[in-house]
Amino acid sequence: MAKAHVYKRDHINTDEIIPARYLNTDNEAELAKHCMEDLDKDFVAKVKPGDVIVAGDDFGCGSSREHAVWAIRGAKVQTVIAKSFARIFYRNAINCGFYLIESADAVNKITNGDEIEIDYDAGMIKDKTSKAKIKFLPLPDFALEIIRDGGLLDHIMKTSA
């Protein structure tokens, strides 16, 4: 069951998601050990495969380090739901084939620990604990194509072949 890890905060930045002291590696499993460490040092102990992170505005602001996406993906987080995302983080996630959800309501409607189910095609988040249903706009087609192809490099190889 996917659980929500809710951080009612804006501007959660890449230094909090993966501190620069760990950037001497690009090994995803190693980065995952320190995921969200400077924001919530217990996150790695709490998170289970398929869980989601829920946050406020401007998630992933700061550095261009794709390591932030890798750390989250490496921690087996299914997706991040935020009011809005910082530009480079958003682009990096799509390029890695990692789906992000933009939702103005989720951070207010979902309580930490709630059970979540996401229908990506329909654009619907179901909070099974509170029974709330939250709609979201699925990613635009060009981004979905990149994700479907497994990321930007595979997409380029496929489309230029």
Next chain:
Amino acid sequence: MGMTITEKILARAAGVKNVVPGQLVDANIDVVMCHDVTTPPAISMLVAKGIDRVFDPDKIVVTPDHFQPAKDVKSAELHKRLDEWAKRHGIKHYYKLGRAGVCHALLPEQGHIRPGEVIVGGDSHTCTYGAFAAFSTGIGSTDLAAAIATGKLWFKVPASLKFVLNGSLPKGVYSKDVILAVIGRIGVDGALYRAMEFVGPALAGMSMEARMTMTNMAIEAGAKNGIIPFDDTTKAYLQEHLKEKVKYTVFESDADAEYLATEVFDCSKLEPMVALPHLPSNAVPIGQCAGKAMDQAYIGSCTNGRIEDLRIAAKIMKGKQVAIRTLIVSSTPEVWKQAADEGLFDVFYNAGCVISAPTCGACLGGFMGVLAEGEKCVSTTNRNFVGRMGHPKSEVYLASPATAAASAIEGKLTDPRKYL
């Protein structure tokens, strides 16, 4: 409808006549900047996908900077991966230790940045090069891999915000104070996905170094790029720094170009600014925070580690003693040599500072001056996020080189104007 500089550059790079904000374009890249943290993963991706190639070995500029000289075995491995790749592909502009420097100071200094071009780099502060009327933006490793292999990237054309800088800077107030005031007003996502175009008479009094300090921090307002129109100062810098005679195109925003919003600043009324922890937008005039005790001062980085910055700091420190640990980090070997030749290092040594090799070092909490729990650092860098320069419970106060120097002398946040 007219176009902005940013729109015109992207239109040229995409080979189309017109673009409008929101449009997706496939742009040809003129320069790709590569450093030691984000490029090694890009190389590994390309190798893993069986497309280990470079679109043009002359258009890629490589300099290790974040963890150089190698801070530990793991970062040495990153450097090795970068080195082997650069040699394998005959990268023409590869700056090795001894000539390597903080990327955003090094590339303009070594003549790799030209107006009208599209520059991408695996670093969020790549927006720095917009000071030369170029379009430049930071990207992650996958984009970097794509740019390296194909020389192309897709972009969504950003809408532009205009920042009119009126008046001229008073004594003791620098471009760092201007950009902190701008971010303080609009917030860390005030320019999210936008182009920040800086115009106005205050720019005339700013050197290229000073202008780069401003475009460098465009990302701290969430912007895609920062841009400053070409003028005589730009021209003179290029004449001095371009190694080869290369033709470049100067674009100007049309009179009827559209801006989402215009913000006006009277620079003559600005005071030295300090961004309090933990966001660059927490900017306040020095009067509101002076007296706060510091443990360290850091003068360096891609924001303020250029020769002009070291001169400003040295002028204030001359004949004085620092009261706290103070690090002077020249951003490039040329800046280091120039500072040595001008006698600035004598001033810093006599004042009790330590002088470091060019590196990003402690700016991002890497090494060479990281902070312990509870410590406070006044820093000329660009970010003061939680844990940015070390322990998650340390604090970073962003300021100009003058404010950092004055604060180093007194061991507390200090108005630099009393030393000028």
